[in-house]
Amino acid sequence: MKNNAPASKAPIEERLKSFEDVDVRSGERDPAALDEFIVLLEDNYVDSDEAFKYVLKRRLSKIISIVIGIILNIIGFALIIVPMPTDYNDVVLLRATPQNGLHLSDVFGFAEIIGVVIVFIGTLLIFYGAKRSKS
Structure with a gap:
């Protein structure tokens, strides 16, 4: 089930902080880390335009x-x-x-x-x- 609308209007910085703790490297197949990453992606709605503006600002x-x-x-x-x-x-x-x-x-x-x-x-x-x- 995909989130089409943001669950909360929290700033994007706060929404992205939860992703910093997950250690998923490309090529690794740790199921626990991948499951945690999938749950974070489902819970935190990040629009591509918001992400682009955030990266551009940084x-x-x-x-x-x-x-x-x-x-x-x-x-x-x-x-x-x-x-x-x-x-x-x-x-x-x-x-x-x-x-x-x-x-x-x-x-x-x-x-x-x-x-x-x-x-x-x-x-x-x-x-x-x-x-x-x-x-």
């Missing part, structure tokens, strides 16, 4: 994560490699005494540290997106 989020990671790596390496213009040495942001103060070059002196942090975050995003694409 793939798109992985691709966006990887692209943002690559962009962050490019920006981070640019902060590290590109030298600061010498015009910023003369700009004083906060003058403590007539001879001493906080220059704009002092603030941009931390650009290398900020660049390393940005590269680290970008690399994490790339690895996180690549790890999710294999699961």
Whole structure:
């Protein structure tokens, strides 16, 4: 007996979570696992359009994560490699005494540290997106 209508309007993520526990590999003939899988298929109605949208949403989020990671790596390496213009040495942001103060070059002196942090975050995003694409 086939289900032609969904039994519940639960989100597709919740309906697919029950399939993660079943260990059925193609080519195996374990009757208990196959019976459990058949029962899950009968109990959980999954439309092919819903499944396609779910897979597309997951793939798109992985691709966006990887692209943002690559962009962050490019920006981070640019902060590290590109030298600061010498015009910023003369700009004083906060003058403590007539001879001493906080220059704009002092603030941009931390650009290398900020660049390393940005590269680290970008690399994490790339690895996180690549790890999710294999699961």
